[in-house]
Amino acid sequence: MAGEGDLDDVTVIVPAFNEATSIGAVVAELRTVFPHVVVVDDGSTDATADLARTAGASVVQHPINLGAGAAVQTGFDYVRHQTSSRICVTFDADGQHLTSDAVHLVDALRSSNADVALGTRFVAATSQIPTVRRLVLRAGGVFTRITTQARVSDPHNGLRAFRTDALSAISLRQSGMAHASELHNQIAAARLRFVEVPTTVLYTDYSRSKGQPSMNAVNIVFDLALAKLRA
Amino acid sequence: MLIKILLIVGVTGSAVFALRGAQNPTSRALRRIAALCFAVGGTLSVLFPDGVTWLAERVGVGRGTDLVLYALVIAFLFTAIGLYQRVQHLEERLTRLTRTVALREAGEHHVNGD
Numbered sequence: 040m041a042g043e044g045d046l047d048d049v050t051v052i053v054p055a056f057n058e059a060t061s062i063g064a065v066v067a068e069l070r071t072v073f074p075h076v077v078v079v080d081d082g083s084t085d086a087t088a089d090l091a092r093t094a095g096a097s098v099v100q101h102p103i104n105l106g107a108g109a110a111v112q113t114g115f116d117y118v119r120h121q122t123s124s125r126i127c128v129t130f131d132a133d134g135q136h137l138t139s140d141a142v143h144l145v146d147a148l149r150s151s152n153a154d155v156a157l158g159t160r161f162v163a164a165t166s167q168i169p170t171v172r173r174l175v176l177r178a179g180g181v182f183t184r185i186t187t188q189a190r191v192s193d194p195h196n197g198l199r200a201f202r203t204d205a206l207s208a209i210s211l212r213q214s215g216m217a218h219a220s221e222l223h224n225q226i227a228a229a230r231l232r233f234v235e236v237p238t239t240v241l242y243t244d245y246s247r248s249k250g251q252p253s254m255n256a257v258n259i260v261f262d263l264a265l266a267k268l269r270a
Numbered sequence: 271m272l273i274k275i276l277l278i279v280g281v282t283g284s285a286v287f288a289l290r291g292a293q294n295p296t297s298r299a300l301r302r303i304a305a306l307c308f309a310v311g312g313t314l315s316v317l318f319p320d321g322v323t324w325l326a327e328r329v330g331v332g333r334g335t336d337l338v339l340y341a342l343v344i345a346f347l348f349t350a351i352g353l354y355q356r357v358q359h360l361e362e363r364l365t366r367l368t369r370t371v372a373l374r375e376a377g378e379h380h381v382n383g384d
């Protein structure tokens with residue numbers, strides 16, 4: 040387990056869209072361990088940005104809403120060009136991840152020669168995933184494994200850690216949720232080394248209400264198919 | 271039947287052309303030629319309604335109106351796919367612009383010690 044001083048070269052990226060309910064607590068909790076937290080406010084219409092600042096995060100604000108994938112990419116660009124961090128972690132704003140898991144990812148990255156550490160809900164015991172969601176996520180995982188070379192057990196887990204110098208291989212063009220599959224495609228294409236780290240996902244009433252509906256899986260498949268055609 | 275070949279070529283051709291074709295001068299020229307042919311064909315079919323029926327029989331369609339309908343479907347496909355591409359292209363540019371603005375503002379806050 041890394042001590043607090045060791046995390047000075049880490050930036051945590053929290054993409055957020057209208058997360059006023061949870062963002063303050065999430066940032067405050069992260070800041071007890073991580074000195075650098077940046078919230079990418081994806082054009083929220085509520086007080087997300089102010090609450091994030093008050094809780095001790097830097098804020099990068101999209102003037103208009105673009106989508107989850109675009110917010111993650113903005114976070115990557117920020118870390119690459121405006122910080123000297125050597126590692127960055129992406130962390131969901133709805134409170135479904137544990138700060139301790141983020142530290143585990145950083146440790147996994149440091150203790151291996153991997154470029155990327157991916158959180159997974161399926162490798163070890165985790166919190167109770169609703170049955171329908173489990174099936175959709177599994178199917179999404181199978182789909183990603185078929186369409187990409189990356190052997191990832193849980194591609195749609197938002198908790199990930201990257202070495203900053205590996206980020207130059209990542210350029211997300213899918214603005215919506217299809218960015219997860221795109222991310223793994225690029226990890227595979229650039230032959231980045233990755234490790235998977237078991238993490239807990241908390242399915243609270245709030246994170247369920249904020250999360251994407253399972254039907255969004257259909258949209259993700261269509262987005263990816265169209266992207267293939269356009270390539 | 272000749273019309274089946276024409277329609278299949280038209281539909282697949284429009285899909286391939288529109289999805290693959292970049293915004294280069296050649297594809298722009300082809301689009302303009304297509305639009306010109308469309309205008310000339312439309313004018314002729316108004317002036318000589320029987321001509322459409324004559325042409326329809328030549329390519330294996332029963333009635334002139336059916337031929338016009340088929341042509342309309344193909345033209346619609348071209349338009350829809352072309353517009354879809356345009357919108358995608360615009361969205362990508364908008365994303366880049368938005369990101370640049372966001373990062374620049376964040377950078378200024380840094381400098382001002384915010």
